[in-house]
Amino acid sequence: MISFRGSGGVEKLYLKLIPQTTILASLTKNMSSKHHLAAVLHAKGERLNVENIPTPTPGPDDILVEVKSIALNPIDYVMRDFGFAVSSYPTVPGSDVAGTVISVGSNVPGSTPKPGSRVFGFAPGFFKNSKVEYGGFQTRVVLPATNVTPMSSGMSFNEATLLPMSVLTAWSGFYSIGIGRNTKLSSSDKQGFLVWGGAASIGTSAIQIANMMGFAVYAMASEQHHSYLKSLGAMKCFDYKAPDALELVVKSARADGLALNSGFDAIGQVHNCAEILKQTANGAPKLATAKRIDPLAPKADGIEVNFIKAPEDPKEQTEHFSFVFNHWLKEKLEKKEFTPSPKIHVVDGGLQSINSALDELKKGVSGVKLVLEV
Ligand SMILES: NC(=O)c1ccc[n+]([C@@H]2O[C@H](COP(=O)([O-])OP(=O)(O)OC[C@H]3O[C@@H](n4cnc5c(N)ncnc54)[C@H](OP(=O)(O)O)[C@@H]3O)[C@@H](O)[C@H]2O)c1
Structure with missing residues (x-):
């Protein structure tokens, strides 16, 4: 039975x-x-x-x-x-x-x-x-x-x-590191945002939302995806397979005068992301990671690393879902300001x-x- x-x-x-x-x-x-x-x-x-x-x-x-x-x-x-x-x-x-x-x-x-x-x-x-x-x-x-x-x-x-998992996770990522829904930066703020795993489903939505908030988005992805990710709003893309990938990102941020104070790790590359943020931030850097953090893994010193999850309080969680699905996505899709991604x-x-x-x-x-x- x-x-x-x-x-x-x-x-x-x-x-x-x-x-x-x-x-x-x-x-x-x-x-x-x-x-x-x-x-x-x-x-x-x-x-x-x-x-x-x-x-x-x-x-x-x-x-x-x-x-x-x-x-x-x-x-x-x-x-x-x-x-x-x-x-x-x-x-x-x-x-x-x-x-x-x-x-x-x-x-x-x-x-x-x-x-x-x-x-x-x-x-x-x-x-x-x-x-x-x-x-x-x-x-x-x-x-x-x-x-x-x-x-x-x-x-x-x-x-x-x-859209659903990808956009919900991107918004949960911003929530988990305290980047508010109404964040609106201008290019003169010189705030960068790192997305490691830009070609991952959740990475593509994080790129789009961070760009809409006014961050200058740096994305790590295989080279064949760079032009697509730029079309979604990445300012610069870097090939994570390049042996000097980290150095290139840091050099580029310095040349652009950008502070990378926050990032979204779609892949579980906490230490590489932390290394970049540590070298380029001008505040207290924060990283949202999509992979569960092993409590036994060495800590990324000087960086707040939070696992991406929706709010746990039931009322707050319901409001978070409603914001993403009933309000934000509805409006952005009607205005054609958000592209379902990836392919x-x-x-x-x-x-x-x-x-x-x-x-x-x-x-x-x-x-x-x-x-x-x-
Ligand atoms: N915490 C949460 O709430 C939550 C929610 C959703 C998903 N997740 C987790 O997040 C992860 C991503 O999910 P997804 O659906 O977005 O995955 P996905 O679309 O299946 O990811 C595939 C992409 O990962 C990229 N990738 C693989 N290794 C990489 C590396 N070392 N550096 C940069 N990019 C790399 C590949 O990029 P290239 O093509 O450029 O090589 C590929 O395009 C999964 O582990 C998933 O379980 C967590």
Whole structure:
């Protein structure tokens, strides 16, 4: 027996597990408006199993979305393979989705997109005790209204699905080192901002936001991405593979008269970033890092290094999500002031390809986000 927790209570049913190899056609035949397909993780280290599961009713503050595109993030294979951030099984991993609103809860604000609207959003499974309905890898997902943005005209579902994790993490990075939402610098302030891993999905959004705040952005990325990253707002790009990369950045900052007081490390290069900030800052340097900080690792002296995370206080966290999705992204996309990034790479086969797509991501990608059309 498998039990799935619906928003309105625990729904139990007997399901004959459909093997991974079963073709999509036979699954679709079993679907009704009360059921949909989900890539379910039953235990740590297992492959995701695409199954027919009951479609929940959204809770009062949630909306139900018919998913059209899903983007993949490194945490998804870390959840599958190592059980990271999974608090109970079965669960459905996945965070980045775009699709069409089916229904909305009784308590959502009037500004929430109505049924039929095209939206994208952040599926918060790991913030919600791994509840199945909040995982992104399924054809119908429940999203809190605070995590949803209406799609701007002309935007495709694939473009929209690039945004949630990337933009949320970039904003959480600024939050974690105390750079305020209303930061507005001018070129005369001579404030630089280092993004190590500029071509990483989260790095591309950090570049765009830092540039909008008025920082002069220095990005570390492979040379083939430099012109793209400059088009997103990087002032200068450096090849992290060059043996003298650190020296080049420091020399350049001095020549430009810039103080690099803060940075965003998308990769886990704390010591290299710290070295640059130490040599170029004129204040107390701060670094946001996307990789967990090993408590046993040597400390980066003279630098405040904070792991990137959304606010932990529930009220503050809800407000943070709402700021990112209901307000900031909505406005910037309407005004065409933010570009969904990086580039899209569609993996064929829809939800059925979820495991092989995650395997591909695990091997490493360069300047692209893997997307499934469902
Ligand atoms: N803390 C959080 O809340 C949070 C949230 C989201 C993601 N993350 C973590 O952040 C990391 C990045 O996630 P993502 O989705 O942005 O990754 P991604 O897009 O898959 O990253 C791929 C990129 O990493 C770049 N890269 C690899 N090694 C590099 C190095 N030594 N220096 C500079 N760039 C390097 C590559 O750049 P080139 O192509 O230029 O070689 C490649 O384009 C992952 O570890 C993820 O788990 C954390």
